[in-house]
Amino acid sequence: MKWPTIVGYIAAISTTVAFIPQLIKSHKTRQTKDISFGMYLLFCFGLLMWTIYGIALKSAPIILANIVTLAMGIYILILKSKHG
Amino acid sequence: MKWPTIVGYIAAISTTVAFIPQLIKSHKTRQTKDISFGMYLLFCFGLLMWTIYGIALKSAPIILANIVTLAMGIYILILKSKHG
Numbered sequence: 001m002k003w004p005t006i007v008g009y010i011a012a013i014s015t016t017v018a019f020i021p022q023l024i025k026s027h028k029t030r031q032t033k034d035i036s037f038g039m040y041l042l043f044c045f046g047l048l049m050w051t052i053y054g055i056a057l058k059s060a061p062i063i064l065a066n067i068v069t070l071a072m073g074i075y076i077l078i079l080k081s082k083h084g
Numbered sequence: 085m086k087w088p089t090i091v092g093y094i095a096a097i098s099t100t101v102a103f104i105p106q107l108i109k110s111h112k113t114r115q116t117k118d119i120s121f122g123m124y125l126l127f128c129f130g131l132l133m134w135t136i137y138g139i140a141l142k143s144a145p146i147i148l149a150n151i152v153t154l155a156m157g158i159y160i161l162i163l164k165s166k167h168g
Contacts, residue, residue: 004140011137014130021122034118038105046098053095056088 012065019072032080040080044073096149103156116164124164128157 026032047070054062110116131154138146 004137007133007140008137011130011133014126014133016130018123018127018130021126022120025120025123026118029118031118034110034113034115036106036109039102039109042098042105043102046095046100046102049091049095049098053088053092056091 009061012061016065016069019069019076023072023076026076026079026083030079030083032076032083035076035080037077037080040073040077044070044077047073093145096145100149100153103153103160107156107160110160110163110167114163114167116160116167119160119164121161121164124157124161128154128161131157 022035026035047066050066051063051070054060054066106119110119131150134150135147135154138144138150
């Protein structure tokens, strides 16, 4: 595997896994006041677009990374909607 | 321009612009308690990796989108460090 591919995988894993601590924090504390609803709404829309882009390109890493992040983003958005 | 390219641009713009409402909110309110430090730390690291990946691929859209998001991510991280 060439080094840019490895860096690409590290990048994809990092920006996906990054949402786990936020998800856990928001789930546990039920406190989402300081989180921007607009950010997660637009971010989730963007992730859906990235997923469609990945499908068009038949790129499994793009599809996978974005679907996982999208699922977490939607959950954070639900928590935000519930707890304000 | 082919449709997947257009979708890719919409995706890149959306996931970048998404951080503007969070940045404005955190800057104005100075309240960052509900935001996960770990998320932004890992996310910024990931964005740096995406930027390096973009440089290796000589892809201007990847470099640009990620450098802009990285700058916003670092600023949110600084606000979080200051306001807890």
